Amino acid sequence: xxxxxxxxxxxxQYKVSKFRKWEDAQLSLLGRLLLLEGLKKFSRNAKDVDxxxxxxxxxxxxxxxxxxxxxxSGDLVVCALSTNGNIGVDVELMQDIDIEDFRSQMxxxxxxxxxxAHNKQSEFFSYWTEKEAALKACGEGLTGVDLKSFEIIxxxxxxxxxxxxxxEVNISQNYKCHVAVKSISGxxxxxxxxxxxxKVSIFLPSDSNILS
Numbered sequence: 103x104x105x106x107x108x109x110x111x112x113x114x115q116y117k118v119s120k121f122r123k124w125e126d127a128q129l130s131l132l133g134r135l136l137l138l139e140g141l142k143k144f145s146r147n148a149k150d151v152d153x154x155x156x157x158x159x160x161x162x163x164x165x166x167x168x169x170x171x172x173x174x175s176g177d178l179v180v181c182a183l184s185t186n187g188n189i190g191v192d193v194e195l196m197q198d199i200d201i202e203d204f205r206s207q208m209x210x211x212x213x214x215x216x217x218x219a220h221n222k223q224s225e226f227f228s229y230w231t232e233k234e235a236a237l238k239a240c241g242e243g244l245t246g247v248d249l250k251s252f253e254i255i256x257x258x259x260x261x262x263x264x265x266x267x268x269x270e271v272n273i274s275q276n277y278k279c280h281v282a283v284k285s286i287s288g289x290x291x292x293x294x295x296x297x298x299x300x301k302v303s304i305f306l307p308s309d310s311n312i313l314s
Contacts, residue, residue, distance in 0.1 A: 110134065
């Protein structure tokens with residue numbers, strides 16, 4: 103596939119044109135392309151999509167009964183879709199960090215879990231992507247929910263009386279990724295992981311400030 107910015111809506115073209123770094127523009131474009139490819143799997147063919155944002159900034163599809171979420175880190179972009187309610191996904195490139203800097207954002211049991219792990223870095227990024235995915239499925243993010251207000255127990259999280267189910271996505275040994283979906287009473291929830299590499303050629307206009 104070959105795409106230019108002109109394949110997308112004027113609003114999206116304007117958003118991409120405001121990025122100062124071409125890497126950020128590329129990640130934004132790849133996220134949109136993954137969304138379009140994902141919609142095809144649900145027989146929702148669309149040249150482009152109309153997106154709105156809730157009051158916490160999470161985008162959603164206008165006039166379409168599907169929820170989605172996009173995350174990127176390093177040189178990887180992932181997109182998750184759901185036909186049965188809220189979904190969130192988070193991917194993180196595992197880097198050397200001082201875990202102590204995040205201790206204040208963890209509960210005592212979370213800190214003990216990470217601090218006692220054989221591979222503290224891997225365990226921390228598992229913790230972080232689990233919590234982020236659950237928050238994104240909730241739709242409020244860090245602006246609406248305190249990280250210490252809930253814990254992940256047996257791949258489940260309770261946020262404001264709603265239950266979210268989590269599953270790890272094994273993408274690469276250098277990344278951690280989790281997807282979360284909201285549990286719906288009386289409905290069996292199956293998280294199906296379908297990893298399909300998307301090969302695209304993206305052409306960005308040379309006169310855009312995203313190349314500066």
